[in-house]
Amino acid sequence: MSARKVVIPKAGGYEQLRVENLNQVSPGSGEVRVATQAIGVNYADCVIRMGLYASAKEYVGWPITPGFEFAGTVDAVGEGVTDLSPGDRVFGVTRFGGYATHVVVPRHQVFALPSKLTMEQAAGFPAVFLTAYYALFELAHPRPGTNVLVHSAAGGVGSALLQLGRIAGCRMVGVVGSTHKVEAARALGADVVIDKSREDLWKAAEAASPKGYEVVLDANGPSTLKDSYRHLASPGKLVIYGFHSMLPRTGGTPNYAKLAWDWLRTPRFDPLTLTNDNTSVLAFNLSYLFEQRFVLEDSMARLLAWVEEGKVVSPKVTTFKLDDVAQAHQALESGTTVGKLVLVP
Missing domain, CATH: 3.40.50.720 (NAD(P)-binding Rossmann-like Domain)
Known part of the structure; x- marks a missing residue:
């Protein structure tokens, strides 16, 4: 399967969500590349598409690939990453760029997939x-x-x-x-x-x-x-x-x-x-907090412990194909959905 990503070339409606080929990037030192199996959709992604999300303008500009969270398998690791190997099942966060078949992020933004969460649930969790x-x-x-x-x-x-x-x-x-x-x-x-x-x-x-x-x-x-x-x-x-x-x-x-x-x-x-x-x-x-390691590591450690104890359950998940990303945005904006929407590449 070819590597693909969703690209928004400029602010606008659903017609601005375009699926394009992705030129894969090798992970750098301390980074991990994940082949995604599920990608969380958040209301902030819709706000990014409308051109109204301040940190998207500050960090990326146009064109932009939205997306803050994903789940999948490790595809490659960069120098210095010794505790993950290709094939490991993981989920994680990214400051934009998540709507893609492959995502490269720093090691501290990736977590082992909990036994109690499916890929789709994990993608909608963080x-x-x-x-x-x-x-x-x-x-x-x-x-x-x-x-x-x-x-x-x-x-x-x-x-x-x-x-x-x-x-x-x-x-x-x-x-x-x-x-x-x-x-x-x-x-x-x-x-x-x-x-x-x-x-x-x-x-x-x-x-x-x-x-x-x-x-x-x-x-x-x-x-x-x-x-x-x-x-x-x-x-x-x-x-x-x-x-x-x-x-x-x-x-x-x-x-x-x-x-x-x-x-x-x-x-x-x-x-x-x-x-x-x-x-x-x-x-x-x-989106301004992803670089704060204490926020990610401390918070996620407690959250995942509660998942394992059964005290926290993932929201109900509704899935959409990556090509149907516009339908996912439309559904989320309608206010009629319950739980999380997830793209499956």
Whole structure:
């Protein structure tokens, strides 16, 4: 099979996703080349395609091959890599370049495939679980019994947050956008599930935790940020890791008038108000953290131990062929999917 990759030549809709031949690169010193069998698809990949992902512009520019995570077999190792051999089953992370049949990354970004995960599950594991882990354990630091509100609770990161919150002993309240996602959220550890398609989100949130939430995890952006902050307890932490509501659900290209309006209505948090309210607003972008070895190694060590213990299960996986990458993006942007989408080359 020829080596191939998905290339986005310039910002745009689904038509910009093109599958091209890949000129394979030999791994350098301390690097590993992996022949991929599965590739995780994340909402950030869609944002990259639209030309709105800041770190993609900073690190790569156009053209770009998106993709943050993959699973497969070691194809070749560079000088100094002595603990992996061709044929070893692995999964890992990459800062862009993942949508390809072969990926070259530094050794510390690759991990042995756990016995309890398939290739497809492993390919969809790192981005969502590392995001959830960093949000919850590195930034929020919840104590047992903490009331935690999770938006988009049946999605990739949301479902990871529910599981990690349960491990931390928190009381997890999950918000979902449609009724068919309620059971999925409950099964993953939500003590209360709010179906905002059938009930008023914030009335239900107040009923579930009348004194507010010590932690709210929000990747929606301006559609919920102001109310998420208003429903914090004292002390409370709002953790932000995305702005999904600013972006389209259909069509694949941004509405720039809506983007501008959403930018204007995004709350600005004043330090004096934060101090008086006894609250914190925290935010991060996982793509800036891949070079931080402690983030990858410590987080993944704990996550994989929980996988082996059966405390963490991979999200439900839906697969697409590499040639059907546009359909995968369309499905993810629609907001109707549960769990993770994975490309299979």
